[in-house]
Amino acid sequence: MKFAILVNEGPSTHKASDTAYQFAKAALAKGHEIFRVFFYHDGVNNATRLTTPPQDDRHIVNRWSKLAEEHKLDMVVCVAAAQRRGIVDEGEMKRNGKDATNLAPGFRISGLGQLIEAGIQADRLVVFGD
Amino acid sequence: MSVKKFMFVNRKAPYGTIYAWEALEVVLIAAAFEQDVSLCFLDDGVFQLKKGHNTKAIETKAFEKTWGALEDYDITKLYVDAESLAERGLTADDLAVPVEVLSRAEIGKLMEEQDVLLSF
Numbered sequence: 001m002k003f004a005i006l007v008n009e010g011p012s013t014h015k016a017s018d019t020a021y022q023f024a025k026a027a028l029a030k031g032h033e034i035f036r037v038f039f040y041h042d043g044v045n046n047a048t049r050l051t052t053p054p055q056d057d058r059h060i061v062n063r064w065s066k067l068a069e070e071h072k073l074d075m076v077v078c079v080a081a082a083q084r085r086g087i088v089d090e091g092e093m094k095r096n097g098k099d100a101t102n103l104a105p106g107f108r109i110s111g112l113g114q115l116i117e118a119g120i121q122a123d124r125l126v127v128f129g130d
Numbered sequence: 131m132s133v134k135k136f137m138f139v140n141r142k143a144p145y146g147t148i149y150a151w152e153a154l155e156v157v158l159i160a161a162a163f164e165q166d167v168s169l170c171f172l173d174d175g176v177f178q179l180k181k182g183h184n185t186k187a188i189e190t191k192a193f194e195k196t197w198g199a200l201e202d203y204d205i206t207k208l209y210v211d212a213e214s215l216a217e218r219g220l221t222a223d224d225l226a227v228p229v230e231v232l233s234r235a236e237i238g239k240l241m242e243e244q245d246v247l248l249s250f
Contacts, residue, residue, distance in 0.1 A: 008250075040156070041148065111159070113163065116136075116160050119134060120163070120165070
């Protein structure tokens with residue numbers, strides 16, 4: 001089956017990102033395809049490489065990056081939600097006159113059209129949120 | 131591009147969290163992609179539609195004006211859960227836009243017909 005995944009919460013306050021990650025990993029292990037993982041609302045906070053959890057805890061951001069690298073996952077962060085919350089890539093830094101970037105490897109910033117496209121293309125869009 | 135049935139389920143009050151506002155942004159994009167879009171309001175989500183929001187004191191954009199945008203995007207399917215209204219002492223007359231008030235069973239049926247359900 002072709003899945004798309006929507007993550008609506010950040011890495012720390014809610015379990016949604018953890019569960020989405022476990023779901024993605026399990027689906028891939030079963031041979032399913034993941035068309036895209038889309039990060040919206042506070043979900044965009046899963047994409048900052050500046051996250052520093054305690055050393056004996058899981059690193060949710062790095063874990064997503066690694067999964068993306070291993071499976072060539074398309075992980076998209078909503079641009080409007082990212083701007084509100086200070087998630088910045090090279091292009092956004094220049095466009096908005098900021099002095100830094102913080103987008104973690106494996107993520108890209110794009111529009112909400114990517115979420116709708118994922119809903120159209122996938123057999124199932126699975127939402128992980130509050 | 132193929133057309134799918136997208137239903138957006140709004141369950142939260144309008145200003146305590148950002149869900150309602152950012153949900154509306156997705157709704158408009160789905161309509162711009164010419165998908166078959168409907169909105170459903172349940173639980174505290176019915177407060178999003180209430181007439182006469184005054185958000186000046188909380189320095190937040192009010193919702194009421196944005197509902198006008200739905201018509202510009204040809205979004206006319208707005209469903210409201212009758213029980214959620216009743217539980218909050220509201221009727222359809224309290225709402226800022228024309229809606230179809232349905233029972234939970236009827237809303238359940240509509241949900242079953244959808245291709246994509248996004249809950250905010």
